[in-house]
Amino acid sequence: QVQLVESGGGLVQAGGSLRLSCAASARTFAKPNMGWFRQAPGKEREFVAAISWSGGRTKYANSVDERFTISGDNAKNTVYLQMNSLKPEDTAVYYCAATSDWGLPIISSEYDYWGQGTQVTVSS
Numbered sequence: 001q002v003q004l005v006e007s008g009g010g011l012v013q014a015g016g017s018l019r020l021s022c023a024a025s026a027r028t029f030a031k032p033n034m035g036w037f038r039q040a041p042g043k044e045r046e047f048v049a050a051i052s053w054s055g056g057r058t059k060y061a062n063s064v065d066e067r068f069t070i071s072g073d074n075a076k077n078t079v080y081l082q083m084n085s086l087k088p089e090d091t092a093v094y095y096c097a098a099t100s101d102w103g104l105p106i107i108s109s110e111y112d113y114w115g116q117g118t119q120v121t122v123s124s
């Protein structure tokens with residue numbers, strides 16, 4: 001069982017930055033990849049970014065590419081999402097998730113474990 005705990009959300013003005021953290025209770029090779037998703041009120045959960053623990057491969061949604069950066073600290077079993085140049089449309093609950101799929105999937109159903117989510121609100 002992998003437990004994921006997100007932190008770092010909050011309220012920020014447009015153009016500002018936040019860094020989200022996702023601490024995993026155990027890193028296993030059975031769940032080698034981590035992803036961030038977000039869900040705004042009334043909308044479906046959408047892919048944001050993903051990273052592989054081993055080789056540092058990353059993938060981003062077009063809407064956040066060049067503004068967000070996903071990274072991992074293997075020693076701390078923690079994945080980060082650095083969010084810069086935030087926009088009001090980035091407002092959502094952000095979730096981290098773990099998957100055994102090496103292809104860095106962008107579909108939420110491909111992820112096996114989820115955190116409880118952290119709220120990010122960007123004011124205009």
